[in-house]
Amino acid sequence: DQQVKQNSPSLSVQEGRISILNCDYTNSMFDYFLWYKKYPAEGPTFLISISSIKDKNEDGRFTVFLNKSAKHLSLHIVPSQPGDSAVYFCAARPISNFGNEKLTFGTGTRLTIIP
Amino acid sequence: DTGVSQDPRHKITKRGQNVTFRCDPISEHNRLYWYRQTLGQGPEFLTYFQNEAQLEKSRLLSDRFSAERPKGSFSTLEIQRTEQGDSAMYLCASSLGTGISDTQYFGPGTRLTVL
Numbered sequence: 001d002q003q004v005k006q007n008s009p010s011l012s013v014q015e016g017r018i019s020i021l022n023c024d025y026t027n028s029m030f031d032y033f034l035w036y037k038k039y040p041a042e043g044p045t046f047l048i049s050i051s052s053i054k055d056k057n058e059d060g061r062f063t064v065f066l067n068k069s070a071k072h073l074s075l076h077i078v079p080s081q082p083g084d085s086a087v088y089f090c091a092a093r094p095i096s097n098f099g100n101e102k103l104t105f106g107t108g109t110r111l112t113i114i115p
Numbered sequence: 116d117t118g119v120s121q122d123p124r125h126k127i128t129k130r131g132q133n134v135t136f137r138c139d140p141i142s143e144h145n146r147l148y149w150y151r152q153t154l155g156q157g158p159e160f161l162t163y164f165q166n167e168a169q170l171e172k173s174r175l176l177s178d179r180f181s182a183e184r185p186k187g188s189f190s191t192l193e194i195q196r197t198e199q200g201d202s203a204m205y206l207c208a209s210s211l212g213t214g215i216s217d218t219q220y221f222g223p224g225t226r227l228t229v230l
Contacts, residue, residue: 004157032215032216034218034219036221041223041224041226042223042224043119043121043206043208043221043222043223043224044158044206044221045221046218046219046220046221049216049218051215051216089157089158091157095215101146101148101163101210101212101217102148102160102163102171102173103148103150103158103160103219104160105157105158105159106157107155107156107157108156108157
């Protein structure tokens with residue numbers, strides 16, 4: 001049972017344009033969401049997060065939007081740069097509660113920025 | 116470098132052998148996590164520690180797997196009698212363990228190949 005889904009395995013975007021990566025979840029207990037970026041042969045790098053009390057969080061070129069009623073979140077990267085080419089993972093967990101801190105990850109979306 | 120470190124980065128072993136991996140978390144982090152990632156999938160939770168106490172273990176962690184964090188600092192993950200299905204990237208992460216926005220930071224991973 002895939003509780004966190006990233007339905008687009010890959011995405012190609014022209015340099016300078018907006019990249020939009022999507023993520024859906026099914027578990028209503030999830031209240032905290034994170035995006036990680038992963039280069040080959042490296043561990044995931046934390047990018048940005050959002051809790052369910054917000055619908056938007058922004059950090060520089062990265063913005064995460066959360067639609068809790070639709071159980072959907074998205075990551076916007078503006079403007080896209082060649083260094084953004086990587087695999088992006090969406091992850092979720094319940095609000096920190098003793099014994100429930102594990103992250104559930106999606107399968108990832110490979111983003112390619114075309115110069 | 117004050118990030119999460121893992122050793123070794125690569126391990127090739129023959130089926131039936133035992134292997135041990137080490138993880139050194141960020142120094143002030145109380146929580147330490149182990150995940151496993153196979154090709155085309157996101158990381159999957161294996162187990163986690165709060166200081167030296169192992170608080171949760173996934174069903175993925177068979178009896179052949181054991182993890183320790185003896186003094187609440189570094190952790191080891193041992194796999195006994197390795198099988199080809201154990202081939203994967205083993206990721207370690209750590210976090211402060213405080214508050215709703217507790218964020219896990221990952222190490223570079225140990226890639227295990229079982230021949």
